[in-house]
Amino acid sequence: MASRRNLAASLGAWSARHRKTALFGWLFAVVALTVLGSMVGQKSLTEADYGTGESGRASEILIDAGITTPAPEMVLVHSDGLTADQAGFRKAVADAITAVDGTGLAQGIGDPYKTGAVSEDGHDALIQFTVKGDPETAPDRIQPVVDAVTRTDRANADVTYGQYGAATGLLGINDALGEDFAGAEYTAVPVALGILLVVFGALVAAVLPLILAITACVAAMGLLALSSQLVPVDAMTSSVLFLMGLAVGVDYCLFYIRREREERAAGRDPQTALQIAAATSGRSVLISGLTVAVAMAGMFLSGLTVFEGFAMATIEVVLIAVLGSMTVLPAVMAMLGDKVNAGRIPGLRRKARVRTANDKPGILLGAVLKAPALFALIGIAGMLALASPALSMKTEKLGFDQLLPADNVTAQTAGRIEKVFPGAPAPAQIVYQTNDITSPAATKAIADFQQTALASGQVKKPIDVTLHKKENIAVINAPLAGDGRNSVSTGALDALRDDIVPATLGDAPVGGDLAFSVDYNDQLKSSIVPVFAFVMGISFLLMLTCFRSVVIAITAIVLNLLSVAAAYGVMTAVFQKGWGDELVGTTAVGAIESWMPLFVFVVLFGLSMDYHVFVVSRIREAHDRGLENKAAVAHGIRSTAGVVTSAGLIMVAVFAVFGTLSMQDFKQLGVGLAVAVFLDATLVRAVLLPSVMVLLGRSNWWLPRWLGWLPDLEHGGPEPAAAPRPAPQPVAQSFSDAVAEAPSRPAAAAERSFAAN
Incomplete structure (x- = not known):
């Protein structure tokens, strides 16, 4: 033929x-x-490109009006022995203000003694300012300010300085990303080479x-x-x-x-x-x-x-x-x-x-073939046990101090500022647009907002109002109650959006870091169903077309979902609950990065198909050759065991390298993918797949008559052409x-x- x-x-x-x-x-x-x-050159996302929902609308209003919000920065002055009312502390604050101002890169420098940014115990003061120029390029220009603060720190032995803000935060993340990428590249390649040397x-x-x-x-x-x-x-x-x-x-x-x-x-x-x-x-x-x-x-x-x-x-x-x-x-x-x-x-x-149909199965495969129901039950129970922590998974947009290691100086400063001056690093930002921002009605609306917000207890001082008269827009920065991202702050944001702003400023959108995080999470949650449905639906159709079997397609979907669920469970256990977090060199941050579940699902669902297609293709080869179901399954598993194990080991090693990097999201991504691929290449392909296919028997290859029009694809090697003459x-x-x-x-x-x- x-x-x-x-x-x-x-x-x-x-x-x-x-x-x-x-x-x-x-x-x-x-x-x-x-x-x-x-x-x-690679074009990167701007801050506005990340936006969605109400916070995204606030950013769009400012972009359309040509208004750029300068990158906010803060210098924290702290002393264990001095308090803010002592001369040494005052001198340290004044020296920092002078140093920052001397760079020529700062504007709107706020004296904490005038803005009230002094902690209750008097051991901390916060100098707030913005970076001149385009906020998108501020991380590239902030280094002179960092150097000036460092020199001032050395000159004042009784106090310590720490700097954090939009520019220094992004600079720290970019530096960490660069180091992590280089580390991954220099580590993953030799690791993969070492495994390949062993394999071949x-x-x-x-x-x-x-x-x-x-x-x-x-x-x-x-x-x-x-x-x-x-x-x-x-x-x-x-x-x-x-x-x-x-x-x-x-x-x-x-x-x-x-x-x-x-x-x-x-x-x-x-x-x-x-x-x-x-x-x-x-x-x-x-x-x-x-x-x-x-x-x-x-x-x-x-x-x-x-x-x-x-x-x-x-x-x-x-x-x-x-x-x-x-x-x-x-x-x-x-x-x-x-x-x-x-x-x-x-x-x-x-x-x-060379594997033949007469080869005896190994110990594990032999046991699976003899008691498929038992091993299917054990395998599914094990995967569900690993997946169980995911039932309490909490997702959020991780803050700067959560993304970087706990010993990072800038991250420590960010954490200290959030603790001592909750809400200060990430105030809510209300964008109020009207026909005449200088009119008595607009002035009264802003004043009413300030009064109502402070009286509610949901917003704290200082409320900063910046008027853009030409554009008829007011940008109002309002520090929220709580630490800027906990449930108290989320409740304060809801109060702003649902009650305070509508009652005073109408439909003015509320943005800011917390608002962005909430809107981002909401968008991800709303997109999970269509993304999951699309990926599973298209994968089902591809498997159906490839193997001409409804059962094989459904089995592929179910087994892949088990792998994804187990990955979710392990990620939740390690990075949210802290079970064994020290084994991957991190401290649990109490949540999973908000984009991680969707991304991990998509990646794992695709990668799991690698092994599934490869293994089932060999089983189908044997089945098309005339072997009965159990023999075909045994031959397919035996024939692919070595290559699937080797391929899985390489993937696990590469992903595990990313789990050793400093950035929290890289750790979560690396650990999640490594665990899932390991389980998929071992437990799923060596135990669950053969046991389920043996149990299903001839039903594995069932195709309804009305789908008989599907192409019948060749799974074995092509038959060579006949020799030109007998020999x-x-x-x-x-x-x-x-x-x-x-x-x-x-x-x-x-x-x-x-x-x-």
């Missing part, structure tokens, strides 16, 4: 025939994208996937710079791109190379082995990559620009990695031939093992026949078959 058309096999065949074109075309594309991306036992085979993954990341970085002109990206996006690109790029190559080595071990000539690897593992890579990309596309439904940037970056790097593994990898492997095994590492010699020598068969231990035919005939494909 003629083989069905297989895109992966066709691309692999073309690349093998046009080796130099594929290789140099890839290198040219990587260089071109890198150069173009460098010329254009040969330098060339180990380096090849890594080079391809890195070049895919480099190309994707360039492409991201171009696409960011349309969809601006967050500062974290490049790190997320690298994280995803390295993980999937190495895994895709690993699937491909391992299958080729397996076919060579079965006696196939290089051309036929590469043909089968292209048609089987290459096809799995294509389906997996498309599934991951589609899952990532779900983030476009979040309604938040930051997620659109994440989606663009991850889709780009995954598709580039898929393209590389399906084109340049076959070309390079065709060039190298058996030299791919060059550079053998002493003591790590690895030889691919006494053995003839190479398809992969299915190879498993049945048929002999091989001459390499020339196999090569003609590969070229014909």
Whole structure:
């Protein structure tokens, strides 16, 4: 029977025939994208781009009016021995004001003795000011002020100074991101290389996937710079791109190379082995990559620009990695031939093992096959137990002092300011727009707001009012009760929005840090259902089309949901409840970063399909070859156990590296992904998947008659074309026949078959 058309096999065949074109075309594309991306530059999100809801409307009013709010900064003056009414303390405050003013970068410097920003116990005073110029570039220009405060600190032994604000906070985060990204890059790559050396036992085979993954990341970085002109990206996006690109790029190559080595071990000539690897593992890579990309596309439904940037970056790097593994990898492997095994590492010699239907299962798989119901129950119970802490998951937009390590000086200053001057770092910002901001009616409305707000106890002094007469807008900064982000502050914000502002200022929107966090969380919560429905729905359709089975598609969805739920549970236990937080070098912050659950769901749902497609494809190969259900399941699990374990180990290692970084959101992301991938590659694929498929029996491949129009895709290797004339020598068969231990035919005939494909 003629083989069905297989895109992966066709691309692999073309690349093998046009080796130099594929290789140099890839290198040219990587260089071109890198150069173009460098010329254009990556466009980052502005503060307004993050906005949504009422706080987003407040930002839009100011942007439309051309009003930029200067970046606020604060210098905290503290002394354990002196109080604010003593001469030494007063001199320290005056010296700090002089130092800040002397930089020429500050405006509106507030003397704490005049603004009332002195703590109740008198040991702290807060100097507030704003940074001149564009607030977006303030982090790049704030260093002279930081240096001036540092010099003043050295000159006053009886007091300590700390600086925090929009500019220094973002500067600290950017510095931490830069250090974290560099640390991840320098750590993840050697770790992945070490694992690949163990897996392959040969330098060339180990380096090849890594080079391809890195070049895919480099190309994707360039492409991201171009696409960011349309969809601006967050500062974290490049790190997320690298994280995803390295993980999937190495895994895709690993699937491909391992299958080729397996076919060579079965006696196939290089051309036929590469043909089968292209048609089987290459096809799995294509389906997996498309599934991951589609899952990532779900983030476009979040309604938040930051997620659109994440989606663009991850889709780009995954598709580039898929393209590389399906084109340049076959070309390079065709060039190298058996030299791919060059550079053998002493003591790590690895030889691919040929699995047949007659092989006995290992101890674990044998037990699962004998008692599938018991192991399915144990596996599901274990996953649900790990997921149970997620029932109490609390999400919030983490503050600056929560994102950075507890020993970070700027983060400590931020925490001290919030404790001593609650609400001061992040007041609510009311944007009041009217026809004439100087009219008696507008003046009275603002005065009524101040009086009502202070009388309510929900707002504290000082309330700062800035009039923009030309634009007829008043910007009112009102410190909220509480610490600026606890339940007391949230209640105060609700009172402002629901009662105080409507009664005095009409429909003026309320913004500020807490308002932004609340609106951001609300938007994420409202987008969870459409994002989840989209990702699961499209994944179901892809699995249904790929395997022509409703049951297989449903099983894939359920098992992936179990992995995601377990990741949520572990993240909640570690970062919210503090169970074992010291093991990952952090202190629990009492909440999960608000964007983390949605992002982790999308990423894990896509990545879990990698292993699912790869394993079930091998099971389907055996089933199509005529093996009964249990034997097909056993053969598929045995055949993929080594590569799935190796691929999972690489992903876990890469994600775990990010879990060791300093930024709290990187830690949460790294730990969550590492745990989920570990569980997915071990418990799910080794216990749950085989036990469930054995229990379901022939129902695994059930397809309603009305879906009979779905394409019947080939899951085994393509059958070679017939030899041009009879010959006494053995003839190479398809992969299915190879498993049945048929002999091989001459390499020339196999090569003609590969070229014909």
